Amino acid sequence: MPATTHCRICGGTVREFIDFGRQPLSDAFVDPDRGGEQEFFYRLATGVCQSCRMVQLMEEVPRERMFHESYPYLSSGSSYMRAHFEGVAKHFLTTELTGEDPFIVELGCNDGVMLKAVADAGVRHLGVEPSGGVADLAAEKGIRVRKDFFEQATAADVKRTEGPADVIYAANTLCHIPYMDSILNGVTELLKPGGVFVFEDPYLGDIVDLTSFDQIYDEHFFLFAAQSVQAMAERHGLELVDVERIGVHGGEVRYTLARQGARTPSAAVAELLAEEEARDLAGLATLERFADNVRKIRDDLVSLLTRLRAEGKRVAAYGATAKSATVTNFCGLGPELVPFVCDTTPAKQNRLSPGTHIPVRAPEAFSSPYPDYALLFAWNHADEIMAKEQAFKEAGGRWILYVPEVRIV
Template sequence: MSVAPTCRLCAGPVHQWMDLGRQPASNSFPRPDETGAERFFRLAVGICADCTMVQQLEAMPTDHMFRADYPYRSSTSDGLSRHFEEVAGWLRRTELTGHTDLVVEIGCNDGVMLGALGAAGVRHLGVDPSAGAARDAALRGAEVRVSFFDEAAAIAIRAERGPARVVFSANTISHVADIATVFRGVDRLLTPDGVFVFEDRYVGDIVEYAYFDQIYDEHFYLFSVRAVDAMATRFGFELVDVERISIHGGSLRFTVARPGARPRRDSVTRMIDDEARYAIGEYETYRRFARQIDRVGTDLVALLTDLRAAGRRVVGYGATSKSATVTNYCGIGPDLVPFICDTTPEKQGRLSPGMHIPVRPHAAFVDPYPDYALLFAWNHAEEIMLKERRFTAQGGRWILYVPQVHVV
């Protein structure tokens, strides 16, 4: 009988519920002459029987995922830009009310939020390992330290700038397999009454709506409220608030503070109770999810194969990180999807990770329009479909695969 792997957080037994096979670094996008140097790993996912944290069983090394040329940019989405500008306003109203207050953002990317705070005169610092993203953030007026965030970085930041009233992060904390290093850094940096606020995708929504492509190398953990509550306690903090937000198809905003520093809001207990009601912490819930993933993959390949046989032209829309999971798990290559269009210059002229589908500029989508567009960026569907009204007006159809394969 094999021994279950142990949880990265509490050392409890982790039971595998899905294996999505051999997967590449989801944001690698090699040039045509670089395909032989790609790094792959086994994307298997399990749930801890003790703390219920959903986690990958193997970790892609962080220096393979977050390189100097990391191509993702938050500002390419109007919806994300608006969201982070709203977050900046919310922080100014609620936490950053003193003229000397400091906010540190972990994984600031191209500085959409920090640029808004800097323009308002708020003391700030971003921490991001991507030199390219940091350069773009600087163009927005944001101050960035190019490094990973850990205890050593936090000590250096505090020595240079003093303690932080707020440590903020969006869609980053779940990326760090050794998450204890983050909490040690937060402990070093945060004021006694400060808060650590982080947003991340919610595993409850991922299961309910079959967002299986939210599982890829960067999303080492999939957070539930119960698991984050246990995680915060384990590292000497307390989860004091949780709020649902719509970004990325369904996310949560967690607020963590030092024990006793803030009152614990009813939202935490309420959501933990809801998770128990819907069995979010149960192994069998995830096994059912795995079977649903299998059905989606089979149906998507069947649809694309039938469209090819009928002479229909299908192209991909949005060379997202998520698309790596879909294409590699389902075996979708250039024979079924000749190219993916994307507006990010850093991805254009390159190939999709693993399956090597060419990535082309948006101009390739409109000249001429395809018969069908496989929407990998489904979390921005409303924004994209509004932008591409002419495509649908000329008879174009969208293929989506969550929560099931369907055509609109």
């Protein structure tokens, strides 16, 4: 019988369908001199609510442990993502932010890559970002930032000082937040009567289709689908009025919520809801099949890396991503199978990966000399990375991918 807990959205019964075991914080890279002596571990398991169909973690990690002054992820680290967020800003500037003195609030603005384009257009804005280091980077770009977690009290204070918002936006942020009642109460407090709340996050349908199990880690508390977002919105007087499939981060959906009755839902909403119902996307049987596929990937990846080591091949990893913590710890991949991982983020370099303690090196180490094989943790940026690393391929190097199955390219 699967383990159960109570749903963080509706209070229903959540039934577990996969357990990744003991996991570290995904972005807590370790100082080699301290050897992980103070690492925090928790049980990473995922379940689905039998009432509202929300897929969610079985256990919550305290938010202060994940989002703090030294949080290392930068939204602007990828040229592809910079272009994506600049496109989001242009969309809002030509649609929702065209009235008199428009105002946009971004939850989790990170280093301000989206709001920079809004600020350059002279539009009033505010980023709400709890991770102080990245908030400072945004402020250095001339972006107005409040260092805080967004919740109902925050929203009320922003409304008092700034007035209501035409747009509230969040990218790869809402799924991080277990206390959704306070978030959505804050949205309804801050949003103008005709305004929109737009958020984009990894899509459950793509995660199941691609078996992209590394999308499940401490920072991704919820895995959204149209069905569960619709149910969540209705509990707070909001309505799902549009959905858009987007290709970033291995497959996401951009959801648009408005006050109930304020806007006519697009045909795309009914189409995606019908598709999810037809495939029983959040059904326990569907998700248990997903879990079986995950375990096969684990076994295949460990088998491949073990064989390559026996053959004397040099293997390195590429991209010390947050989601790679799930892969390395679930699969038991340490320095004996993956001697090092290269990453462009200075805050991660010369440290050790969470839990399994793979050394993180600067990008220059990748070509000094090139390995025989590169395990691509940043698979969601595969096209961008492979185009950048043509010399690796020309030198005879091969990429190892594990989504949607283990293969060499």
